[in-house]
Amino acid sequence: MATNKSQRVTMSDVARHAGVSRTTVSFVLNDKPGVAIPDETRRRILEAIDELGYRPNAGARALAANRSGWFGLITEIVTGPFAGEVITGAQSRAWGDRRFLLIAASEGDPAQEAAALDQMLEHRVEGLLYATTWHRAVSLPKAAREVPTVLVNCYDAQGELPCILPDEVSGGYKAARRLLDAGHTRIGLINLDPAIPAAIGRREGYERALREAGITPDPSLVIPGWATADGAYTAACELLDRPAGDRPTALFCGNDRMAMGAYDAIKERGLRIPHDVAVVGFDNQELIAAYLRPKLTTLALPFEAMGTKGVDMLAALAAGQPLDTHRVTVDCPLLERSSV
Amino acid sequence: MATNKSQRVTMSDVARHAGVSRTTVSFVLNDKPGVAIPDETRRRILEAIDELGYRPNAGARALAANRSGWFGLITEIVTGPFAGEVITGAQSRAWGDRRFLLIAASEGDPAQEAAALDQMLEHRVEGLLYATTWHRAVSLPKAAREVPTVLVNCYDAQGELPCILPDEVSGGYKAARRLLDAGHTRIGLINLDPAIPAAIGRREGYERALREAGITPDPSLVIPGWATADGAYTAACELLDRPAGDRPTALFCGNDRMAMGAYDAIKERGLRIPHDVAVVGFDNQELIAAYLRPKLTTLALPFEAMGTKGVDMLAALAAGQPLDTHRVTVDCPLLERSSV
DNA sequence: ACACGGAAGTAACGCGCGTTATTAAAGCGC
DNA sequence: GCGCTTTAATAACGCGCGTTACTTCCGTGT
Incomplete structure (x- = not known):
């Protein structure tokens, strides 16, 4: 079915198979507002997509739309439950906006941290979450200033970056x-x-x-x-x-x-x-x-909630909206068991 | 410096600033074998990269080279130390090949798992790692067959996919x-x-x-x-x-x-x-x-080692090499403390 | 008969980059 | 001087897609 050498089905294959132009396929795929597609045509296209097993190429889409859809998450250590909870919260929240999380661990090593940051910027993340395992002050490499950044469970030693902290x-x-x-x-x-x-x-x-x-x-x-x-x-x-x-x-x-x-x-x-x-x-x-x-x-410690809130703030920042609060605190819920 | 609307420095900007063609810049960036670049030219280009703060666009590069550089890692739960260790091992090993890990949690929900898999395939992962929290049999959605897949801490109920298990x-x-x-x-x-x-x-x-x-x-x-x-x-x-x-x-x-x-x-x-x-x-x-x-x-349980080994096998599979062993076991080291 | 407006669809450009084919210049032997 | 090889560099194409501007066709009103 696919005609290119990578053997992958592209939008052009779908277009050919449905007897329309590639543009039209793109329109139905993106539900382009202002463009009306007759039901019959839409049906043919969706059918072709299904038959060919077409999957949009996220990378190509990002390039054309100039919008990567990535948020980055840098954490010190992935081992240990804390980072996992932040990831869970951030990931699930990001999903809603059809975004993906790029996760990297610095292992507490500044070199690895810088390398991770570089990689993220090369992948054109639209926002950056930086999470620590324990509540403290940090200071980030200046490359982090190139993109909206929110600190999780830590605060900027220079007091510039917004942060989310447990109360x-x-x-x-x-x-x-x-x-x-x-x-x-x-x-x-x-x-x-x-x-x-x-x-x-x-x-x-x-x-x-x-x-x-x-x-x-x-x-x-x-x-x-x-x-x-x-x-x-x-x-x-x-x-x-x-x-x-x-x-x-x-x-x-x-x-x-x-x-x-x-x-x-x-x-x-x-x-x-x-x-x-x-x-x-x-x-x-x-x-x-x-x-x-x-x-x-x-x-x-509300790690999951902090992760969620972090993506919230990042989404706002990435959309160019101003932040209502520069420093957010999240409540620590009391879990009653049997020791009191 | 950047002339395009996204305000990002591109390779063309670097080329102009160094007084060479974009192709030449690409050659020095990729150390193209068989192409000799005089030291003087190379120096000028590197200098321009530095001055402009140029960062290659990973997405565009992937598109042009038809090589995403991604490996995917699907895990049930990120919370809990196990997944973290797998991530750590896989991540550090992937780094060596200048690859990035795409991580997603299924939370044990088949719908989320399928969605994560879709996203990964749209991002054109070149290989897939599927890790569970406890050693057991699993059966993956058939979409996982579209790309080299290795199971970590679990084995294929159909016995088809290669796996890595603790001994x-x-x-x-x-x-x-x-x-x-x-x-x-x-x-x-x-x-x-x-x-x-x-x-x-x-x-x-x-x-x-x-x-x-x-x-x-x-x-x-x-x-x-x-x-x-x-x-x-x-x-x-x-x-x-x-x-x-x-x-x-x-x-x-x-x-x-x-x-x-x-x-x-x-x-x-x-x-x-x-x-x-x-x-x-x-x-x-x-x-x-x-x-x-x-x-x-x-x-x-050697989670980190299994993560590393998983990427190893994936790299081999992605390179088209055959696997020496379909089912790998990794040793569980004894940690001596004070209870014996 | 004509102009007109909307519906349906497409050609063509560009995103940032890897790569191939090609050109231009320089060196070299005779 | 001429032909030939090597060096240095570039023009041009394509990756898969979003998007703009444009064309074609048809129904409607006068």
């Missing part, structure tokens, strides 16, 4: 609030590295919730767990070995791995979760949270 | 062997759903290792844990509550989540890992294995 403060607030609602008044916070945005924001929310409940935050109940299970284990031991009455009855952990460490400390002391000590985690790492015993109540 | 048997063998070497002779196997390839293969390897050590496998030591932490917990309880002497001193679990359940059962009984009971997992889910206490010795 850490409201997350911390919700965690503490949940524990307060369960009747706890002495709530320990085993925090991440105190210098990073997640730790700062969550502590702020935690303290706000306490104050709202008429409790003055006790700084001695806040201990850094350094984002590891071992660090959190040590921190939890310190808190739990306080004299009864001074000992916290609930622990809010900076992430789920740390909650794992806290669980061990609690169980070692013969204490029961949540009866003696309640625990709330953060991140909702399914593999941990859903399989700890008892299952862990935790806050989810 | 479950050798994995089971290594796990049991490791425990035997540590002096254990009564080794419990808390298996996955007994009907799936992973369970069958691993059990086979486990029994072979026992026989090699002169031990007759005791079927009563093999209990299905149904791939959940709770199921494994129950199974472990059953094994551990046997009378002393009849009780296994080591547990080989079908996956790391199940090992989590086993840990709980062991710790509840006041037993110590690995002193009283040794544990080996499977899958190496970092989030679990590396953060359990003690850290879990387990076997890794």
Whole structure:
């Protein structure tokens, strides 16, 4: 059927087979507004497409229309569930606009990152999403300025690029609030590295919730767990070995791995979760949270939603529309399981 | 600089700026063999490229060369670490050939899968990788036959397509062997759903290792844990509550989540890992294995290696070379941590 | 009879590039 | 001086498609 050497069916083949010109085929394929095609002709063409098994060549179409349809997504690491969720969200949202996502991992290596960026620009992406595994400041190679760019889970050190961030403060607030609602008044916070945005924001929310409940935050109940299970284990031991009455009855952990460490400390002391000590985690790492015993109540980082929102903003930017907000925050939902 | 309306620098711009023809620019860009370009001319052209910030248009290049440079990767779910590892492996290998990966998630939905496949074919992928999250049989839409296809972590129900699978048997063998070497002779196997390839293969390897050590496998030591932490917990309880002497001193679990359940059962009984009971997992889910206490010795599913190998095979197929093996198995490395 | 307007469809150009065939200039032996 | 080969570079075509401008045909009104 196909007459060219690549053996692929082209629009001309369809046109010939339907007895019309290639232009007409193009018109029905694109539902060109303002051009009326009689039903009979349209039918013949669609039939020919079907019979020949014609597939439009996306590359050629992009070239002719000067519109690639690509969005790029650069992420540090594809391994680990986070990137996957961002991809899922972005991909499904992009689909709606008949767009495709070009995904590349930098593996944290600036050289690979630059190479990925180059490739994306050569593929004429119409927008770029840059996602990190943890909330922090980044600064992108200047090539990223050639195309609309939105940061996901990170913010521009120069403050120029728009970004989408998890609402850490409201997350911390919700965690503490949940524990307060369960009747706890002495709530320990085993925090991440105190210098990073997640730790700062969550502590702020935690303290706000306490104050709202008429409790003055006790700084001695806040201990850094350094984002590891071992660090959190040590921190939890310190808190739990306080004299009864001074000992916290609930622990809010900076992430789920740390909650794992806290669980061990609690169980070692013969204490029961949540009866003696309640625990709330953060991140909702399914593999941990859903399989700890008892299952862990935790806050989810809204990676999928952030991915979706990222494509939203990119679509707006690519269409030349101005952004309503330069810095968007997305809520962290509380997932109730059995540890409170 | 650019004279066309899209405001993008094209090869013609470079040619004009360097005072040569577009053809010459194309020749230096592609290092055309058989065509000699004087150093002086080459220098002028490269300089012009640099000054103008020219980037080749990958789409146009693909169209003209009739070679898209794309490989497609369809996976069920991007969330979860497995897909990420496949992507990482495939991506890095593809990079070497200056190829790009087109990634799509089917979310287990046949409609989405078909749509993704269509999109890939419209983008003229030169090969297709189809990866699943767990080892099983699949059957692909016939459109997948239009292009070289390799299955990753699954095999064709019709037995036609080439595939890459983890070596479950050798994995089971290594796990049991490791425990035997540590002096254990009564080794419990808390298996996955007994009907799936992973369970069958691993059990086979486990029994072979026992026989090699002169031990007759005791079927009563093999209990299905149904791939959940709770199921494994129950199974472990059953094994551990046997009378002393009849009780296994080591547990080989079908996956790391199940090992989590086993840990709980062991710790509840006041037993110590690995002193009283040794544990080996499977899958190496970092989030679990590396953060359990003690850290879990387990076997890794070689997702990254399978991704790499997949691109290897695809590259060969796309180049028209025959495959040496239709069904490739990749070794599962044993990761020693502290539970044996 | 004529002009006119809409319907149906097409020829032709260009998107940015790879590639082949061809030209123009330069070197070389006699 | 002439023919011949090598070097340096280009004109021109086509990849598959979107799009504009144009043609042809037919029915309608006067």
